[in-house]
Amino acid sequence: xxxxxxxxxxxxxxxxxxxxxxxxxxxxxxxxxxxxxxxxxxxxxxxxxxxxxxxxxxxxxxxxxxxxxxxxxxxxxxxxxxxxxxxxxxxxxxxxxxxxxxxxxxxxxxxxxxxxxxxxxxxxxxxxxxxxxxxxxxxxxxxxxxxxxxxxxxxxxxxxxxxxxxxxxxxxxxxxxxxxxxxxxxxxxxxxxxxxxxxxxxxxxxxxxxxxxxxxxxxxxxxxxxxxxxxxxxxxxxxxxxxxxxxxxxxxxxxxxxxxxxxxxx
Amino acid sequence: xxxxxxxxxxxxxxxxxxxxxxxxxxxxxxxxxxxxxxxxxxxxxxxxxxxxxxxxxxxxxxxxxxxxxxxxxxxxxxxxxxxxxxxxxxxxxxxxxxxxxxxxxxxxxxxxxxxxxxxxxxxxxxxxxxxxxxxxxxxxxxxxxxxxxxxxxxxxxxxxxxxxxxxxxxxxxxxxxxxxxxxxxxxxxxxxxxxxxxxxxxxxxxxxxxxxxxxxxxxxxxxxxxxxxxxxxxxxxxxxx
Numbered sequence: 001x002x003x004x005x006x007x008x009x010x011x012x013x014x015x016x017x018x019x020x021x022x023x024x025x026x027x028x029x030x031x032x033x034x035x036x037x038x039x040x041x042x043x044x045x046x047x048x049x050x051x052x053x054x055x056x057x058x059x060x061x062x063x064x065x066x067x068x069x070x071x072x073x074x075x076x077x078x079x080x081x082x083x084x085x086x087x088x089x090x091x092x093x094x095x096x097x098x099x100x101x102x103x104x105x106x107x108x109x110x111x112x113x114x115x116x117x118x119x120x121x122x123x124x125x126x127x128x129x130x131x132x133x134x135x136x137x138x139x140x141x142x143x144x145x146x147x148x149x150x151x152x153x154x155x156x157x158x159x160x161x162x163x164x165x166x167x168x169x170x171x172x173x174x175x176x177x178x179x180x181x182x183x184x185x186x187x188x189x190x191x192x193x194x195x196x197x198x199x200x201x202x203x204x205x206x207x208x209x210x211x212x213x214x215x216x217x218x219x220x221x222x223x224x225x226x227x228x229x230x231x232x233x234x235x236x237x238x239x240x241x242x243x244x245x246x247x248x249x250x251x252x253x254x255x256x257x258x259x260x261x262x263x264x265x266x
Numbered sequence: 267x268x269x270x271x272x273x274x275x276x277x278x279x280x281x282x283x284x285x286x287x288x289x290x291x292x293x294x295x296x297x298x299x300x301x302x303x304x305x306x307x308x309x310x311x312x313x314x315x316x317x318x319x320x321x322x323x324x325x326x327x328x329x330x331x332x333x334x335x336x337x338x339x340x341x342x343x344x345x346x347x348x349x350x351x352x353x354x355x356x357x358x359x360x361x362x363x364x365x366x367x368x369x370x371x372x373x374x375x376x377x378x379x380x381x382x383x384x385x386x387x388x389x390x391x392x393x394x395x396x397x398x399x400x401x402x403x404x405x406x407x408x409x410x411x412x413x414x415x416x417x418x419x420x421x422x423x424x425x426x427x428x429x430x431x432x433x434x435x436x437x438x439x440x441x442x443x444x445x446x447x448x449x450x451x452x453x454x455x456x457x458x459x460x461x462x463x464x465x466x467x468x469x470x471x472x473x474x475x476x477x478x479x480x481x482x483x484x485x486x487x488x489x490x491x492x493x494x495x496x497x498x499x500x501x502x503x504x505x506x507x
Contacts, residue, residue: 012462012473012485013461013462014462015462015463015464015471015472015473015485016462016464017464017466017467017471020436022466022471042273045275045276049471049485049497053276055275055276069288069289069290070289070290070291072291072292072484073275074292074293074294074299075294075296077299077315078275078278078280079292079299079301079315080280081286081289081290081291081292082289082303083287084284084286084287084288085282085283085284085285086279086282086283086285086289086301087278087281087282087283087301088280088281088283088315088316089275089278089279090278090279090281115276118276119278187387261401
């Protein structure tokens with residue numbers, strides 16, 4: 001994915017603030033004597049009134065038919081009201097599991113979840129996405145953006161958050177020149193990465209004895225200390241006394257871990 | 267209104283639903299959505315937001331329903347045809363004659379008082395309020411008359427309330443404030459239209475334009491509704507491709 005920046009000027013038609021997010025309806029139009037009115041109307045979203053993200057998933061043109069007059073957010077639907085048509089957000093089939101809803105809401109309040117991860121919550125998180133989350137948490141805890149000018153050793157990844165996490169020694173490549181950014185991440189890998197993050201923030205942590213899970217014989221040697229620490233602090237929990245170290249981790253599970261760790265370290 | 271925070275509209279997909287009319291507002295009683303529109307659109311009802319059925323037909327297709335509100339017991343929809351519409355289920359509507367023509371702007375309700383702007387039958391600006399949503403009283407014209415004839419009553423587009431103070435804005439750039447909704451004080455002018463104002467829990471926010479061709483994307487904010495600060499938005503939008 002490439003990040004694109006566009007300078008835009010709009011007439012501001014409507015502002016709303018819902019659940020700590022600002023929504024703004026804007027339009028830009030020009031009158032052409034031959035073509036009539038031309039332009040587009042957009043919905044934008046911001047968490048701070050300063051930085052705005054344009055909805056790219058719906059941007060009706062000003063053609064007298066699909067110009068957005070107004071928008072309304074009700075329950076979990078967003079309506080864009082036009083002439084002779086409306087646009088309705090389709091029910092999110094990837095909404096989180098019930099257990100994850102309060103933790104996702106809380107993580108959103110802390111602004112811990114990058115936009116690109118803040119949906120499809122039951123999908124497995126990738127190595128690249130995890131780096132974005134853990135670096136975001138690290139920067140919030142330290143109160144400043146981490147700067148790195150490290151030479152990128154990876155031929156398959158240019159994500160700046162990955163490079164930050166690599167420079168901080170939170171993650172490493174899967175080989176000297178490959179990162180495999182879209183590969184899913186296992187629970188013990190996440191444990192190791194979170195533990196390294198903890199040690200960056202806190203030098204005085206207590207090293208715990210080995211975690212007492214029934215499948216502890218399946219733990220890799222490099223993950224044992226991390227699992228012991230994080231499970232004893234209830235950052236990562238097992239199921240039926242099994243840790244399942246080689247299972248993948250969903251976005252919502254990762255969000256919960258990041259949230260618990262953030263609240264412990266903040 | 268229940269808002270589900272995980273509803274991530276930035277990444278949601280949108281379905282276009284073609285339905286005749288110019289659509290102005292949507293409300294819900296938690297069970298169904300009720301949408302109102304202009305010039306023949308009337309009122310339509312949907313249970314999923316996608317399939318709509320007309321439940322109120324504007325006679326002669328010639329009037330506008332500017333907004334619709336669910337107050338917890340009933341839907342209220344002001345029109346520009348000397349009548350207020352009411353419904354307790356969104357399906358059956360009652361017309362209540364009223365000597366006002368309400369503009370295409372939204373009815374305001376803060377849990378205690380209802381306010382909507384429009385015109386009286388003699389075309390003078392009218393701002394009316396109600397304590398029950400059924401019986402309406404006109405606020406004296408002198409209370410809303412602006413020194414520069416930019417009257418709140420005929421230009422009211424939106425109100426915000428911070429728990430102590432009401433701030434109203436409208437076309438012409440007017441900004442008025444009131445602590446009781448009956449007596450209004452003109453606060454500040456812009457030079458062009460405003461149609462949206464919010465209280466976000468910390469501050470009032472509304473848009474600002476120097477003139478009609480001003481696309482500099484400015485808002486003004488106020489902590490108290492009296493002192494306003496111009497705020498230039500950085501419209502460097504970042505999105506993923």
